[in-house]
Amino acid sequence: MxxxxxxxxxxxxxxxxxxxxxxxxxxxxxxxxxxxxxxxxxxxxxxxxxxxxxxxxxxxxxxxxxxxxxxxxxxxxxxxxxxxxxxxxxxxxxxxxxxxTGEEGGIGADDIVFDNESGQGDEMLLDRAEADGLAAGLSTQDWTRAVDTQVGDFLATRFLLEAVRGAE
Missing domain, CATH: 1.25.40.10 (Tetratricopeptide repeat domain)
Known part of the structure; x- marks a missing residue:
């Protein structure tokens, strides 16, 4: 020091x-x-x-x-x-x-961030195609690295969802 x-x-x-x-x-x-x-x-x-x-x-x-x-x-x-x-x-x-933001000029943002802690933002809805397009840019490996949970918990949830969808 x-x-x-x-x-x-x-x-x-x-x-x-x-x-x-x-x-x-x-x-x-x-x-x-x-x-x-x-x-x-x-x-x-x-x-x-x-x-x-x-x-x-x-x-x-x-x-x-x-x-x-x-x-x-x-x-x-x-x-x-x-x-x-x-x-x-x-x-x-x-x-x-x-x-x-450059939206009118076609430049647009690189990423969508949801941060309205100050309560100053606008309420908005994303349509499903737009929201799916956000995840489409990630490879499977990048996406799994971004998952913030234990692998066992993630897989248990995924298998449960698949079982529920299969039962419908």
Whole structure:
């Protein structure tokens, strides 16, 4: 740490607070946020918020600063960081609303993402052909890598669905 080798320091520290700080300084923001998340102090929640902001997870950063202020309402760093994080979220959301998606010009988006946590998006329905077209671009191997479940659970569900469809 004294030699400014934060990556090596992070791998050597056993104390979670020092490890999280070294991870943050090393630019390993996701790991830093996770490590800070296990420490139940206002300072750790503030550190988690900083790591999340640097990892571009702005809404989660806001929540971490709010958690820090719940733990210690007088913490000045968390108060200042919360204001900054809220301003970033407001800016990003207003920029998204004002941005040109290119739909009229035929450019369109590369991917469809469903994220309406702020409640500002429009309700819409996708027709079945369009939704099926999204998955059509993935190979079987890519699709199975993207499945976020245990293989046994996945196969049990798949066999159950096939059995139900076969019984109809």
């Amino acid at each position: 004294n030699n400014r080798d934060f990556t090596a320091a992070a791998d050597l520290f056993h104390d979670p607070a020092w490890r999280a700080y070294a991870l943050l300084r090393a630019g390993r923001y996701a790991e830093a946020a996770e490590t800070y998340g296990f420490i139940e102090t206002a300072a750790a929640a503030n550190g988690e918020g900083v790591a999340l902001l640097r990892h571009r997870q702005y809404r989660d950063g806001v929540r971490a600063f709010e958690k820090a202020l719940m733990r210690d309402p007088t913490q000045a760093a968390a108060q200042a960081n919360l204001k900054v994080a809220q301003a970033i979220v407001d800016y990003v959301e207003s920029a998204q609303l004002a941005s040109d």
